[in-house]
Amino acid sequence: MTATMRYEYLMQVRRPTLWLVYLLVFAVTAATLPFWSLDLGGRDPGDPRSAMLSAADILIAVLPMVYGCMIADRPGRDRALGVDGVLSAIPAGRTGRLLGKYLGVCAATATPFLAIFLGRAAGYAVIEGEAAALGWSLVVFLSVIAPGLAFLGALAFAGPLLVPPLLFRVLFVAYWFWGNLIPVTMMPTLSHTVLSATGEYAARGWFEGGFGPRPEAALDVLRPEATPLSAALWVGVMIALAAAMLVLVRLHAIRSES
Amino acid sequence: MRIQTSKLTKVYRGKVRAIDGVDLDVPVGMYGLLGSNGAGKTTLMRILAGLLKPTSGRVVLGGHDITTPAGRVAVQRTLGYLPQDLGVYPDLTARRFLDYIALLKGLDARSARRRRIGELLEVVALGEHADRKLRGFSGGMLRRVGIAQALLADPRLLIVDEPTTGLDPEERIRFRTMLSQLAGDRTVLLSTHIVEDVAQTCRDLAVLAKGRLVFQGATGELVSQAAGRVWNLTTSGPAPAEGRIVAAVPEGAGTRYRLIAAAAPHPHAEPVSPTLEDGYLALMGVAPC
Ligand SMILES: Nc1ncnc2c1ncn2[C@@H]1O[C@H](COP(=O)(O)OP(=O)(O)OP(=O)(O)O)[C@@H](O)[C@H]1O
Numbered sequence: 001m002t003a004t005m006r007y008e009y010l011m012q013v014r015r016p017t018l019w020l021v022y023l024l025v026f027a028v029t030a031a032t033l034p035f036w037s038l039d040l041g042g043r044d045p046g047d048p049r050s051a052m053l054s055a056a057d058i059l060i061a062v063l064p065m066v067y068g069c070m071i072a073d074r075p076g077r078d079r080a081l082g083v084d085g086v087l088s089a090i091p092a093g094r095t096g097r098l099l100g101k102y103l104g105v106c107a108a109t110a111t112p113f114l115a116i117f118l119g120r121a122a123g124y125a126v127i128e129g130e131a132a133a134l135g136w137s138l139v140v141f142l143s144v145i146a147p148g149l150a151f152l153g154a155l156a157f158a159g160p161l162l163v164p165p166l167l168f169r170v171l172f173v174a175y176w177f178w179g180n181l182i183p184v185t186m187m188p189t190l191s192h193t194v195l196s197a198t199g200e201y202a203a204r205g206w207f208e209g210g211f212g213p214r215p216e217a218a219l220d221v222l223r224p225e226a227t228p229l230s231a232a233l234w235v236g237v238m239i240a241l242a243a244a245m246l247v248l249v250r251l252h253a254i255r256s257e258s
Numbered sequence: 259m260r261i262q263t264s265k266l267t268k269v270y271r272g273k274v275r276a277i278d279g280v281d282l283d284v285p286v287g288m289y290g291l292l293g294s295n296g297a298g299k300t301t302l303m304r305i306l307a308g309l310l311k312p313t314s315g316r317v318v319l320g321g322h323d324i325t326t327p328a329g330r331v332a333v334q335r336t337l338g339y340l341p342q343d344l345g346v347y348p349d350l351t352a353r354r355f356l357d358y359i360a361l362l363k364g365l366d367a368r369s370a371r372r373r374r375i376g377e378l379l380e381v382v383a384l385g386e387h388a389d390r391k392l393r394g395f396s397g398g399m400l401r402r403v404g405i406a407q408a409l410l411a412d413p414r415l416l417i418v419d420e421p422t423t424g425l426d427p428e429e430r431i432r433f434r435t436m437l438s439q440l441a442g443d444r445t446v447l448l449s450t451h452i453v454e455d456v457a458q459t460c461r462d463l464a465v466l467a468k469g470r471l472v473f474q475g476a477t478g479e480l481v482s483q484a485a486g487r488v489w490n491l492t493t494s495g496p497a498p499a500e501g502r503i504v505a506a507v508p509e510g511a512g513t514r515y516r517l518i519a520a521a522a523p524h525p526h527a528e529p530v531s532p533t534l535e536d537g538y539l540a541l542m543g544v545a546p547c
């Protein structure tokens with residue numbers, strides 16, 4: 001598993017397209033959203049913790065689309081390249097290989113995301129003279145951003161089993177807007193629920209509060225009051241969904257092995 | 259490692275009987291598996307490598323039943339497999355690719371692994387290209403990377419599926435010679451539809467046709483299948499109507515034909531001694547189709 005993780009990480013993180021696409025989408029994000037001021041209103045951008053939460057809010061609105069799309073071609077890559085024959089003739093466990101691939105690919109695909117986020121924190125720390133921003137950026141990345149990425153990564157492993165990677169990318173972007181970004185009153189949506197991957201429950205439940213039910217919206221049973229407990233619940237839901245997706249991927253592979 | 263199959267059958271979804279009641283016994287050494295396109299060679303090899311479950315029948319390799327999980331692991335531990343359509347990661351160098359496969363094969367000790375990879379790169383004459391990306395490798399070079407990865411764990415059984423197809427003559431000869439040198443006390447199962455490759459490297463062979471085993475034994479026996487049935491005929495007239503033409507070479511005003519026929523196809527035809535290819539063609543001519 002560690003060998004697969006290491007090599008899948010290396011192969012993905014060295015892919016020039018990965019960095020290029022992130023860079024382009026980031027450029028658009030930085031040009032259209034207040035990424036430099038970190039002023040989203042409602043929070044004090046002078047406070048390092050609030051600033052890092054705002055940076056996370058901005059990046060997580062957009063970059064997960066790149067993340068999911070860049071992962072989508074990886075699950076089928078061994079087969080497409082014709083390496084799977086050799087790999088399957090090696091008595092190393094196939095579950096371990098899937099897990100290693102998942103962890104390596106997701107970590108690699110999250111690397112530019114992390115780099116941009118830490119880069120902003122470093123810039124903030126220097127300009128504002130607030131070294132605490134660096135610590136907060138790590139805390140925020142791990143608690144608010146990473147759990148959602150764990151789930152989205154598994155989704156991008158499972159989805160391409162049903163539809164070709166290209167179509168999956170289109171559907172994934174559509175899902176991202178519908179399930180995570182649109183206002184809850186627009187139509188029934190997973191936005192602002194514990195099933196949304198945007199990490200609002202972690203951000204609000206652990207750090208800020210003031211977030212919860214929207215009785216006027218559909219699916220409101222999925223919107224408990226944001227508390228430390230419901231934040232932990234959200235992390236649990238993300239990990240459970242990721243695990244469920246990976247189990248499906250493994251079962252699918254077993255079925256088609258005959 | 260001895261390979262024995264009995265009544266081995268593989269029916270693909272969609273009802274293709276790719277392997278049909280094959281009883282095969284492969285001893286240690288270099289062994290050829292001949293068959294035309296679609297004969298079932300790849301299917302048989304994928305079953306032997308534990309990648310495909312047979313529909314019915316038994317497969318025992320070195321005393322292990324490949325259809326049980328434990329047997330499969332035991333066989334795969336000592337197996338080197340070069341698939342017909344081997345692919346590689348284009349963004350890795352030859353050395354890195356081999357390193358990855360070696361790690362998966364359990365060669366955990368770093369220095370031993372590096373040494374083994376270095377040795378094998380020399381064996382397959384890729385030493386000077388070791389640190390180039392595989393993207394730029396030619397077909398022959400990729401095939402050599404393929405054989406190097408198959409040899410990493412010093413396997414007792416080497417399964418190579420049509421490794422010489424598409425190689426230029428020199429590379430082909432080099433490759434098959436390398437394989438027979440590797441045989442020694444290993445079992446090397448070589449599939450091909452190039453009869454010459456088997457003729458030059460194997461003492462024993464099996465022939466598959468439409469999933470059935472139509473011959474197994476020594477190469478000499480297959481040659482003798484065509485004994486007394488191979489003829490040379492030089493004529494400037496029309497092509498002989500009898501027998502099967504295996505060669506036609508323009509010569510002077512006429513054409514020299516090489517024919518396989520049960521009896522002299524022409525009063526002027528001269529009997530000649532058969533080759534393995536003649537034996538194979540004679541066999542395929544009478545094989546149930
Ligand atoms: N995955 C599959 N599903 C259905 N049928 C298959 C599959 N793989 C192979 N076949 C069929 O099984 C038969 C044997 O195929 P196989 O690939 O084993 O032949 P082969 O001897 O290796 O041929 P070649 O020399 O072209 O490589 C063919 O009729 C082929 O169409």
Ligand SMILES: [Mg+2]
Pocket residue numbers: 299300301342419420
């Ligand atoms: Mg084949």
